[in-house]
Amino acid sequence: MLAPPVVHEYAVHMANDTESSTATDGVLDEIRTELAGLHAQSKFLNGVIDRLYAENERLRTAESRTVPRPAVRELIKLADDWRSRAVAVRENADLARLCDEVVEDVTMVLERQGVEEFDAEQGIEFDRRQHRAVGTRPTDDEALDGHVAATRRPGYRDEERVVRFAEVVVFKLAAAD
Numbered sequence: 001m002l003a004p005p006v007v008h009e010y011a012v013h014m015a016n017d018t019e020s021s022t023a024t025d026g027v028l029d030e031i032r033t034e035l036a037g038l039h040a041q042s043k044f045l046n047g048v049i050d051r052l053y054a055e056n057e058r059l060r061t062a063e064s065r066t067v068p069r070p071a072v073r074e075l076i077k078l079a080d081d082w083r084s085r086a087v088a089v090r091e092n093a094d095l096a097r098l099c100d101e102v103v104e105d106v107t108m109v110l111e112r113q114g115v116e117e118f119d120a121e122q123g124i125e126f127d128r129r130q131h132r133a134v135g136t137r138p139t140d141d142e143a144l145d146g147h148v149a150a151t152r153r154p155g156y157r158d159e160e161r162v163v164r165f166a167e168v169v170v171f172k173l174a175a176a177d
Contacts, residue, residue: 069163072115076156076164079106079117083153114158120148120166130155132165138174145173 086099107117120131126146137149148168155166 072110072113072156072163075106075110079103079110080153082106110156115156115163116158117154117156118166119154120151120168122148122150124148126168126170130157130162130166131168131170133170134167135169136172137169139171140174141171142173144171147171 082099082102086096086103089095089099110117118130123144124147126133126148131148134152139145139149147170149171150169151166152169153167156163
């Protein structure tokens, strides 16, 4: 017995839908697989880009610190020279003030380069990571032994380290007679 034409068409249509659905599912699975691969590749490339960016920043920072070092040293020397001139002409207030202004200008240039000036305050403990002893001053006070008596020249530091140590005179306990 033959099936009525409507039932036959429905059965053929259902078979075609099942085949069509299976084919669509297969295509969707291929697309999902390809997208997952592209996602993994994108994640990997983003990781590479992040590492390259970080390395570039480290190199750029290192370069910015090493290239101007000679110029920074020269500016520090210039400030020292003008400080000496200010002392030499202290009897002439206008010249001394001019020398101090030059030192101030040089200090501002250094600050814009990330280098700050620092002094060793009298009475603080001598610290060889920041200070360089250029002399001693005798004292009878045991509490002052090994502490800063005076600063001869200021120190300079950037964000990471001391560029030049502060030159200081250090109290030294006088020998008992």
